[in-house]
Amino acid sequence: MIEILFERHRLENGLDVVLSRDPSSPVVAVNLWYGVGSRNERPGRTGFAHLFEHMMFQGSKNVPETAHFALIEQAGGSLNGSTWLDRTNYFQTLPAHYLELALWLESDRMGWLLPAMTQEKLDNQRDVVKNERRWRVDNQPYGDWDERIQAMMYPPDHPYHHSVIGSMEDLDAASLEDVEEFFRTYYTPNNAVLTLCGEFEPEHALDRVRAYFGEIPEGPPVPPIPGRTELEPTLGGEVRDTVEQDIPLPRLYLAYRIPAYGRDDFYPAAVAAHALAWGRASILYRTLVREERLAQDVVAYAFPIVVGASILVIWATARPGVEPERLEAALDERIASLEHADDAEIERAVSLLEARRLIELQRVDERADLLSMYTQLFDDPDRINTELGKILGVTTADVRGFATRYLRPENRAALWYLPRRNGGRP
Amino acid sequence: MNVIRRDVPPPPGPVRTFEFPRVERRRLGNDLAVLVARHGTLPVVTVEFVVDAGAAGDPERKAGLAHLTANALETGTRTRSADRLAWDLERLGVELEAEATWDAAAVRITVPSDRLEAAMDVFADIIRYPAFPRSEVERLRDEQLATILQREKDPRALANDKAVHFIFAPDVPYARPLIGTTASVEGLSRDDVEAFYAAHYLPNAASLLFVGDIDGRTAHDLAERYFGDWPAGQPTVAEFEVVPGIETATVFVVDRPGSVQSEIRIGDVGVARRHEDYFPVLVMNTILGGAFTSRLNLSLRERHGFTYGARSAFGFRRQPGPFVVQVAVATDVTARAVEEALKEMRALRDDGATAEEVAAARDYLRGVLPLQLQTTDQLAARLADLVIYDLPDDYFDRYRDRINEVTVDDVRRVAREHLRIDRLAIIVVGDAREIAAGLEALGIGDVQVHEAG
Numbered sequence: 001m002i003e004i005l006f007e008r009h010r011l012e013n014g015l016d017v018v019l020s021r022d023p024s025s026p027v028v029a030v031n032l033w034y035g036v037g038s039r040n041e042r043p044g045r046t047g048f049a050h051l052f053e054h055m056m057f058q059g060s061k062n063v064p065e066t067a068h069f070a071l072i073e074q075a076g077g078s079l080n081g082s083t084w085l086d087r088t089n090y091f092q093t094l095p096a097h098y099l100e101l102a103l104w105l106e107s108d109r110m111g112w113l114l115p116a117m118t119q120e121k122l123d124n125q126r127d128v129v130k131n132e133r134r135w136r137v138d139n140q141p142y143g144d145w146d147e148r149i150q151a152m153m154y155p156p157d158h159p160y161h162h163s164v165i166g167s168m169e170d171l172d173a174a175s176l177e178d179v180e181e182f183f184r185t186y187y188t189p190n191n192a193v194l195t196l197c198g199e200f201e202p203e204h205a206l207d208r209v210r211a212y213f214g215e216i217p218e219g220p221p222v223p224p225i226p227g228r229t230e231l232e233p234t235l236g237g238e239v240r241d242t243v244e245q246d247i248p249l250p251r252l253y254l255a256y257r258i259p260a261y262g263r264d265d266f267y268p269a270a271v272a273a274h275a276l277a278w279g280r281a282s283i284l285y286r287t288l289v290r291e292e293r294l295a296q297d298v299v300a301y302a303f304p305i306v307v308g309a310s311i312l313v314i315w316a317t318a319r320p321g322v323e324p325e326r327l328e329a330a331l332d333e334r335i336a337s338l339e340h341a342d343d344a345e346i347e348r349a350v351s352l353l354e355a356r357r358l359i360e361l362q363r364v365d366e367r368a369d370l371l372s373m374y375t376q377l378f379d380d381p382d383r384i385n386t387e388l389g390k391i392l393g394v395t396t397a398d399v400r401g402f403a404t405r406y407l408r409p410e411n412r413a414a415l416w417y418l419p420r421r422n423g424g425r426p
Numbered sequence: 427m428n429v430i431r432r433d434v435p436p437p438p439g440p441v442r443t444f445e446f447p448r449v450e451r452r453r454l455g456n457d458l459a460v461l462v463a464r465h466g467t468l469p470v471v472t473v474e475f476v477v478d479a480g481a482a483g484d485p486e487r488k489a490g491l492a493h494l495t496a497n498a499l500e501t502g503t504r505t506r507s508a509d510r511l512a513w514d515l516e517r518l519g520v521e522l523e524a525e526a527t528w529d530a531a532a533v534r535i536t537v538p539s540d541r542l543e544a545a546m547d548v549f550a551d552i553i554r555y556p557a558f559p560r561s562e563v564e565r566l567r568d569e570q571l572a573t574i575l576q577r578e579k580d581p582r583a584l585a586n587d588k589a590v591h592f593i594f595a596p597d598v599p600y601a602r603p604l605i606g607t608t609a610s611v612e613g614l615s616r617d618d619v620e621a622f623y624a625a626h627y628l629p630n631a632a633s634l635l636f637v638g639d640i641d642g643r644t645a646h647d648l649a650e651r652y653f654g655d656w657p658a659g660q661p662t663v664a665e666f667e668v669v670p671g672i673e674t675a676t677v678f679v680v681d682r683p684g685s686v687q688s689e690i691r692i693g694d695v696g697v698a699r700r701h702e703d704y705f706p707v708l709v710m711n712t713i714l715g716g717a718f719t720s721r722l723n724l725s726l727r728e729r730h731g732f733t734y735g736a737r738s739a740f741g742f743r744r745q746p747g748p749f750v751v752q753v754a755v756a757t758d759v760t761a762r763a764v765e766e767a768l769k770e771m772r773a774l775r776d777d778g779a780t781a782e783e784v785a786a787a788r789d790y791l792r793g794v795l796p797l798q799l800q801t802t803d804q805l806a807a808r809l810a811d812l813v814i815y816d817l818p819d820d821y822f823d824r825y826r827d828r829i830n831e832v833t834v835d836d837v838r839r840v841a842r843e844h845l846r847i848d849r850l851a852i853i854v855v856g857d858a859r860e861i862a863a864g865l866e867a868l869g870i871g872d873v874q875v876h877e878a879g
Contacts, residue, residue, distance in 0.1 A: 002468060024467045026442030027796050062432050066728055070719045071435055074786045076793005079718075095444075095793050100436040108432065127731030127756075131687070135734050135754045139687040141580050199442060211430045246684070248575040279521060280500065281512035290508065293565055296572045320572055348517045355519030359536050362468055362801040 002358060004367060004384050008375070009206060013218040014190025017209055018371045018381050020197045022364060028198035030102040031091045031368035032110075033376040036186035038166070039085050039159035039225050039307055047129070047166015048174055050083035052182050054125040056090065057081065061112035065121065068105055075101055083164055085305050087376060093365045096199040100208055107212035110192065113183055119176055126171055133165045141247045142417050145315075149255045152239045152413035153311055157227045160307060188219025193375040197368035231308035233259070234411040241413075244420040249296060250318040252328055253415040254335075258312045258406050261304040262378055264390065268402035269312050271394045273300040274349035275341060276314060276334075281348060283341075284316070287334050294322050294330050306377055312406070324416060338403035346396045353391050444796045446822040447805060449812075450642040454650060456658045457630035459813060462645040463637045465805050469539040471638040472802035473546065475553050476810045479531035479626035481604045482744065483664040487613065489599070490606020492526040494567055494614055495622045499524050499533060501562035503555040506548075508562055514548045522552065528604065529744050530814045531626070536803050539639040543648070550652035556623060563616040570611050577603070581682060582754070584878060585689035585855040592678050592851040593693045593748050595669035600747060629653060631661040633813040638802035668745045670695045675850045675871035677764075681858035682878050688760040688856030689752075692767055694846055696749035699742040699815045705828045706836035707740060707844060712787035713779045713837065714738050714771065714845075715751055719786075721770045726753055732763045744815070749844065757857055761864030764852060768870070775845040778838030792826045 006020035038049050059065040072079045077094030092102050137143040147163035154161040194213065196205055235257045258269040277284045277300035284298040300314040314335065318327045360366045367384070374383035430436070447463040454460065481492040500522055502508045515522055518541045523534045533553055537545045577583035587603045594601035605611070634653060636645035697707055708716075715722040715738025726736040732755040741747030751771070755763040779787075799805050812821060850870075854861060858875050866873045 022467070025796060025800065026444050027800070062434075066719060066724065070786070073717050073719050073790045075438070076789055076791075076795075076797070078794060078797060093797050095438075095796065096442045097439040100439065104430075104432070104436050124728065124731045128727055128734055131732070131754070131756055132734040134687045134756060139581055139685055139689075139754070141576070246579060248579050249572060279512060279516040281509065281516045286509060286512075290562075290565070293568075296569055319568070320575065344513075344517070348513070351517055351519040352521065353519075355536075355538055358468060358470055358538055359801070362466055362470065364800060 002361060004361065006371060006381055007202060008381055011189065011210060011214055013214065013216055014188070015213050016193040016375050017206065018193065018195040018375055019202045019205055020195070020367060020371060021200060021202055022197065023199045026096045026199050027093055027364060028096045028099050028196060028200055029091065029093045029365040029368035030099070030106065031195045031197070031365070031372045032089065032106055033193045033372035034088045034187060035191045035222060035376050036088055037084050037086045038162065038164040040186060041162070042226055044170055044173060045178060046162040046170040047164070048170070048178060048182065049088055050164055050166065051125065051129050051171060051174055052179060053081045053083045053088050054129055055117065055122065055179055056109050056113065058121045058125065059116045060109040061115040062108050063105060063116070071101060071105065085160055085164060086307065087373070089369065089372065091365060091369060099196070099200055099205065103208055103212040106194070107216065110187060110189065110213065111216040113187065114180055117176060117179055122174070122176055122179065126174065130168060130171055133168065137165060141245060142251055145253050145415065145417070148241065148243070148415055149253060149311070149313065149413055152241060152415065153235070153255050153257065155228070158231065158308060159225050159227045159229065160305065184219065185223065189213060189216050190218050191222045193372045195368040195372040195375070197371065198364040225307060229308050231257070233257070233309070234406065236410065238409045239413040242416040242418060244418050246420050247417060248419060249320065250324045250419065251315060251417045252324065252331065253313060253315045254331065255413045256312045256406055257411050258302060258310050260306045260308060260310050262306055266302070266310065267390045267394050268398040269302045269406070270391065271346060271349050271353065272338060272399050272402055272407070273302045273312055274352055275338065275345045275399065276300045278349065278352055283334055283337065283345065284331070288316060288330055292330060293319055294327050295319060324418065332409070335407050338407060339400055341396060341399055341403070343396050346394070346399050350391060350394060354388060357388055449809065449819050451819055452646055454629065454654050456654070456656055458649065458653050458656070459633040460646055460649045461633060461635045461809050461813070462640065462642045463805060463809065464641065465637050465802055466639065469639045470536060470802055471539050471542050471636060471640050472534065472536045472806045473549060474532055474534040474635040474806045474810060475632060476530050476532050476635065476813055477627055477632035478661060479526065479622070480529040481526050482528045482599050482666070483626060483662065484599060487610060488618060489602045489610040490570060491614055491618055491622050492531060493605045494563070494570060494611070495619045496524045496526040496531045497566050498558055498563050498619050499552050499556050501566065502557045502559050503551045504557050505555070506551060508559070511548060511552065515545065518545050520545050526604070528600065528747070530810070532810060534803065534806065542640070546648055546652055553627070554653070554656055558616055558619050558623070560616045563619050567611060567614050570605055571608060573605060574603070574608055574611065578878065581685065581687070581689045581855050584680065585691050585752070585853060588678065588680050588855065589691035589693050589750055589851065589853045590748050592671050592676070592853055593695060595671045598668055599666060600668065600745070601671065625662050628659040628661055629656045630658040635806050635809045637806045637809065666745070668695055670849065672849065672851055675848055675852065677852045677854065677865050677870055677873040679858050679862050679865065679873060679875045680853065680855040680878055681875055682855050683857055683859070685856045686757060687754045688757055688854050688861055689754050690760070690764060690767070691750050691752050691853040692764070693748050693750040693851050693853070694849055695746050696740040697742065697844060698744060698746050703840050703844070704742065706832050706840040708791060709784060709787045709829065709832045710774070710779070710837045710840050711738055711740055712791060713783050714774055717790055721774065722751060722753070722767060725766050725770055726755070726763055730766060732756065732759045736767070757860050760854060760856060760861040761868055764854070764865065765868055768847065771845050772847055775841045775847060778834065778841060781834050784832065784834050784837050788829050788832060791829045795826060
């Protein structure tokens with residue numbers, strides 16, 4: 001089995017630093033996870049964590065507006081950031097001799113973002129984000145499925161009840177004061193993990209990290225996640241909804257409540273998702289797509305989210321002419337068949353998961369992101385080496401037991417998208 | 427600990443050298459080219475079969491056939507059913523990818539090296555002995571038809587399809603979606619697939635690439651064992667001329683009532699992959715819309731907030747592919763966004779770019795090459811370019827020097843030559859009632875309103 005070597009340090013201000021050297025290619029990935037996501041947003045400010053992520057690219061005390069992207073691109077690097085339920089990450093991969101540039105940029109915005117904030121920048125990025133919402137969600141067939149599923153799966157006072165992109169109304173309400181408060185609360189060294197992966201000399205790199213990040217003062221303790229985070233292990237009844245859209249083919253989303261990511265009982269869910277719909281020998285592709293020809297496509301995966309409970313989502317798009325009821329009945333039957341899955345089904349799924357992990361570890365940016373994730377979520381970067389063992393350890397009996405307990409109609413949300421009957425304008 | 431300065435960016439450290447992996451090339455007796463590159467540190471190998479069976483070779487009125495044929499390879503062989511094939515690969519952890527692009531078809535697996543031999547047995551079976559069971563081919567054809575239906579309701583896909591439809595003259599293959607149209611795909615049969623396979627999937631029109639944890643000897647032995655006795659045939663070459671669809675700038679509004687955004691495409695016929703201006707065009711496009719800090723994105727996103735992102739790209743193919751600017755904007759700023767995009771294109775065409783911009787674009791393109799070669803399948807994709815476009819084996823060794831040779835004058839020249847403002851097709855998928863008048867008022871050219879279907 002592959003072992004990714006790393007060393008972990010913690011600066012006095014609480015910044016977690018993970019260094020993983022790989023001299024095989026002259027590139028370096030610099031990755032930061034801040035322990036803040038849409039789960040930390042307060043009522044009336046949905047979408048703010050993501051809007052804030054955009055503001056992080058608008059310059060800081062010593063970095064002029066647009067210079068962040070320009071400097072990395074001129075160095076021959078690529079970069080971005082992303083916001084999800086549990087985290088916000090910032091990442092760049094660049095030629096190894098530009099390591100210090102990335103440290104300079106990341107430390108300047110971690111330490112001195114606010115001196116560069118202006119109302120004009122906020123208004124501009126608010127417009128950009130509203131267009132991102134239109135592009136991803138509002139103008140896209142089936143585009144709001146995850147927003148709807150989250151609202152159906154989590155009670156209103158749970159931090160996963162609302163979507164990452166947030167509502168237009170809340171985006172409009174965001175102010176410069178919100179930016180300042182959010183920055184002081186969450187963008188602190190003690191709420192971040194910095195991972196370097198690639199070609200560098202660890203002792204020198206750590207010295208540079210200390211030089212750039214060491215003087216940023218530790219922030220206050222991170223406040224607890226707002227709302228009620230505890231959940232019953234199962235949903236306690238089916239929640240259903242139907243949406244009509246200008247789409248040609250009906251699609252059904254089924255979302256099941258499952259154990260939170262990272263718990264030992266999460267891994268049978270990951271294997272189950274792969275047994276169900278990953279690959280052409282998977283249960284749902286084999287039966288619904290290939291044999292019975294009821295579905296145009298099938299997808300299943302388990303969300304890696306950690307607060308209270310996670311979601312296993314399965315969706316299937318009906319072939320033209322297939323009645324939605326028929327597709328749903330067939331899906332129900334096949335999902336239930338997992339309760340009697342045989343060893344071959346499970347071995348196939350585990351084998352695919354194992355190979356995929358090996359393939360994704362080829363990338364330094366992927367490795368860096370995983371190391372940041374395991375450190376941020378579980379305080380345990382070594383999960384990059386040990387998590388696969390948890391997957392390989394999943395038995396047929398585990399998956400059967402998981403299916404019997406969790407993959408039941410009374411533990412799910414069912415969301416149908418149907419073609420709008422009158423077509424045309426909404 | 428050294429003192430650091432925060433007021434200026436730190437200078438780069440000593441440059442670490444990058445060398446493109448060495449490529450070993452041999453030919454089997456049937457002329458199948460075998461390329462091998464050792465790459466990476468993990469026990470993984472990508473094997474890719476690339477063959478001259480792209481969509482440019484779709485016969486008249488059979489658009490979508492190359493796509494269907496590539497997909498149908500996984501539906502069974504003489505000795506394995508579709509289900510058996512899938513099991514035999516997936517229990518090894520292997521996912522098969524088979525796809526047609528315009529210029530080639532490719533079948534690809536990435537596999538842990540200790541399972542390579544077992545996987546090769548199935549891989550070769552799929553490529554050499556497909557059975558194309560009628561019922562399975564018809565299933566895939568029907569799925570392709572349903573995908574076409576879905577594209578018509580997806581504004582991004584619809585805009586892409588409409589863009590090439592208006593950029594190229596109707597009889598140019600590139601004017602059609604690669605997966606075909608409802609009319610062309612409805613007519614495809616199992617026999618069409620078999621005939622296309624027989625005409626195009628030939629060892630002497632193909633290459634086999636091995637990249638990763640493998641040496642030349644092992645790769646060559648595997649190639650010989652599984653493909654050495656495959657008889658050569660008579661390859662066919664797709665010949666056609668690329669002709670633009672319009673002569674003067676024209677606005678095509680594709681009506682999608684109720685759209686909250688307009689998907690804008692601004693395009694023209696671009697240049698071929700082997701065009702002598704390839705490198706200057708690459709640099710010029712990076713300045714226009716090929717990077718985050720390119721002019722289009724800085725204007726439309728960072729200055730105006732019209733969009734989540736704007737970019738431009740040249741589709742470099744054997745023949746001149748499309749050049750397309752793409753951006754999705756809020757409905758109420760549609761005309762202003764088109765105006766700004768055209769302004770940026772005109773400025774680059776008329777005034778060229780600054781020395782700083784050209785240097786930055788060169789540095790970007792040179793620097794990102796190693797970043798884009800981290801994985802075995804990324805390197806395999808580059809080797810596939812070598813064989814598809816008949817580039818020399820040292821092409822990527824010289825790639826960064828070629829980028830570096832591009833001058834400010836080159837960029838000015840190619841902007842003038844290839845940004846033909848007076849012949850642009852401007853395609854806008856959006857709510858015609860809300861946007862047509864504003865586009866008309868820009869005075870760019872004819873404004874035609876089309877139905878989405």
